[in-house]
Amino acid sequence: MVAVAPVTLLRTEGLRRAFGGLQAVRGVNLDLAPGEIRAIIGPNGAGKTTLVGMISGRVAPSAGRVLFRGRDITRLPAHDRVMLGIVYTFQIMSIYRALPVFDNLALPVQRRLMRTALDRLALDPRAVARGVEAALERIGLQDAAAQPAGALPYGHQRLLDIAMALALDPEILILDEPTQGLAPDEIARLLGLIRHIASGVTIVLIEHNMQVVLEVAQRVTVMDAGRVLAEGTPAEIEANPDVQRVYLGQ
C-alpha cells in the first residue's frame, strides 16, 4: 500500500458489548483498508468473535458504531450487510450437511442472482448451475456436486464453507478460525486460496495458529479482555512484550 492516506473500507468506533454483567468487548476502534489481510488474535474470551459478530451484524453492540465506506451500518440487519459485501463464516463449520454440495453452493449463488420479488419464485436454473460450477472449480471440487455435503472429508467441507462465502462476492470476508482441525497440507491449500482471492477482497482472519498469521497476514490486531492490546505487522507483534506476556503468561 503506497497510498498517502489509506481509504478506510470499514471502521468501528468505540464498539462495546456486554452480556449481562460480562463485558465482552470494551470499546474497540478498528480500521480496515480495502484489500488488506488482517488477522485478529488473542486468548480465548478476548472478544474476537463478538467483535466480528458486531461487524457482520449477528450481534448488536451495546454502544459504538460500525461504518462501511463512511456509511453508518450499525442498525443494518445482518442479511442486508451480506448484500453490501460483508460476509462471515462461522467458527463451527456451518455447511448444510444433509443437502447436496450443489444445493449448498446454489444458496449463495442464487442470492446474488435474486433482484426482483419474482426471482424468488423462479430463476434461470442454468444461471444458477453456471454459478455453482464456477464456485466448485475455484476450490477444485467439481466432481462432488451431487454428494451430500456431510459426506465430504473435513478439509473439503471447510473449503466448501469458504466457497459458499466467496460465491456471495464479498468485499470483506471474515474467516473465524478457518484452519482449525485441518491437516498441514490442507492448511497450505487454504492459505493458497486466501492469497489468491486477497487481491480483490479484504480478509479478516481470526486465528489461533501463529504460523498461519505470520505467513499470510499483513497487519495483526491483538485483543485481550475485550480491548485492542496492540496492532502492527506480524513481525512487530511477535516482538511486542505485552503480546508475549499475554500469550506466555497463559
Next chain:
Amino acid sequence: MITAGHLFLALLEGLVSGLVLALTALGLSLVFGVMRIVNVAHGEFFMLGAVIAWFFSTTLGSFGLALVAAPLAVGAVALAADRLVLRPVRYAPEATIVATIGLLYILQQLVLMVYGPYARPVDAPVYFRVEFPWFGYSGYKLVVAGLAALLLGATWLVISRTRLGLYMRATQQDPDVARAFGVPTERVYAASFALGAMLTAVAGALVVPIQQAHYLMGLDALLLSFMAVIIGGLGSLRGTLAASLLIGLIDGVVSVFFSPTLAKIVASALVALVLVVRSGGLFGEGAT
C-alpha cells in the same frame, strides 16, 4: 350493584382457585424447569387425580384415603409414561410435545371408556360454613386452600432442603455438568415427572367435592397452568406461584362480573402476547 360483599366473595373464590392452580401449575413448572419439556398431557394428570379420587371415595367411602391413593396412582402412570414414551424419544422438545398430545388423548379416552361421559360428584369430607358478614362460605373450600398452601410449602422444602431437590436444581441448571458430578439425571427426570404429576393429581382430587369429576376437566386445567407458568416465567417456581395467585384472583373477579368465555379469550391472548414480546426465548433465567 357491586358491593363489598361481592368483591370479597370474588376474592375468596379467587384465592381458593389460585392456590389450587398454584399446585397444578407448580407440577408443570417443575417439569418445564428440570426436564425442559412441555407436557401437554399435564391436564390429564389433574383429571386422573380427580377421577381416581372419586373412585376411591365412592368404593371405599374414605375421601382421606382417596387423597393419598390418587396421587400415588397418578405418579405410577407418570413413571410409566416417562419410561415408555419420553425416554425413548430422549426428551427432544418437539417430539415430546407430539408424544404427550398422544398421551393426552390416550388417557382422556380411556377414562371416557371406563368412567363414562358424565360428571360425578363426591360429598365433601367435612361440611361446615364459615359465617362472614355478607354470606356463609363453604368451609371445605377453605380447607382446600389451606391444604394447597401446606403442600406448596412442603414442595418448597423438598426442593430447597433435600438431596432430591438439590439434584433437581442441579439438573435444571445444566444437565451435562450435573451428570459429570454424579447426579443420576435419568432418575431425576423420572422423579420430577412423577412429582409434577402427583402435585397436579392432588389438586384434582381436592377439587372433586367442589366441581365434580369429568373426563374433559383436564383441558381447562392445562390452559390455566400454561398461563401461570408462561406469565410467571418458565423455570421460575416463585413466578409460577405468583402468576397462579394472580390468575386465580383475576379469574375469580372476572367470572363473577363477566362471561367466562370472554375471560378465557383474554387470558389466551395475554399468554400469546407475553410469549411474542418476550421473544428471546421460552426459558427465562432459571430461578427456584
Next chain:
Amino acid sequence: MTARDRRAAWLHVAVLGGLLALQAVLPPFHHTMVARIMVLAAFAVGYNLLLGYTGLMSLGHAMFFAAGVYGAGLPVYYAGLGAGPAMALGTLAGVVLAALVGLLVLRTSGVAFLIVTMMFAQVFFLAALYFNPITGGDQGLVLTGRLPPVHLLGLELTAASPAVKYNVAWAVLAAGLLVAFGLVRSPAGRVLVAIRENEERTRMLGYNIFAYKWLAFVTAGGIAALAGAAYALLFSYVGATFASILYSIYPLLWTLMGGVGTTLGPLVGTGVMTYVVDVASGVTTSYLLVVGAVLVLLIMRLPAGVMGGVRHRWWRWLP
C-alpha cells in the same frame, strides 16, 4: 436436478390422474370418503410447507382452515352468495389472517412458536363460540339449500351431487399440490429448506429469514383456507369444531404419518388416518384413543413417516 424434477412432476400427475379416474369405480360411501380425504389432504399439504419444509411446527393451523370455513360459509348462509365468490372470500380470509398472525407469531420459534400458535388458534375458537348468534357456535350452521347452484358449460352443478363433491375436492387438492410443489422447487423453496437445516447460516448468506418464514406461513394458511372453504361448501356445514385444537392436531398427525417433508406424504397420511378414525368410531365413542396411540407410536418409531421411509429406502428423488 431437472431430471429429478421431471420424475417428481410425473409422479404427481400420475397420482392426481389416478384419483380422478378412481371416482368411476368407487361405491358411494367411499366416493364421499375420498372426496373428504382429498380436501383434508390439501389442508395437510399446506401444513407440511410449514412443518416439513420450513421446520416450523405449529399447533394453530386450524384457525386458517376455520377462516376458510367461516369466510365462505357465513356469506352463503346469510346472503346466499355464490360458490365461486364464497370460495374466493374464504381463501382470502385465511390469507389475510395468516399474514397478520404471522407477523406476530414468527417472532418466536421452537416450543414458544408451538404454544403461541396454539394460543392464537384458541382465541379464534373461543371467539367462534362467543359469537354464537352469528356463527352457530358448536352446533354450527347447515348450508343445505342456501348455496345457489353453479351454471358451468351448460350444466347445473349443486353441492349435493357426488360428482361435484368429488371433482371440486380433486381440484382443490390439485391446486394445493401445485402451489406446494411450485414453492418447494423454487429458489424460495430452497431457502426454506436451508432455514430448516440451519437458520443462522441462512441468515448469514444474505437471506431475510423472517420474510421467508412469513411467506411459507401465509402460503400454508392460504392453502388451508382454500381447503376449509371447499369443505364448508361441499359438505354444507359450518361449525366451531373446525377451529378447535383437534383440527390443529389432525394435520400434524396426518403429515407425521404420511411423511414430513414430502409433498405427497400428507395425502397418504390423511387417507390412512381418516379411514382408521372412521373404522374406530364405528367401534367406540372413544375413537380419539386411536389418534393418541398412533401419534405416540409414530413419533417413537417412524419420525419420517411413511413417504419419508419410502424416500429414504427407494426413491431418493421424491420431492
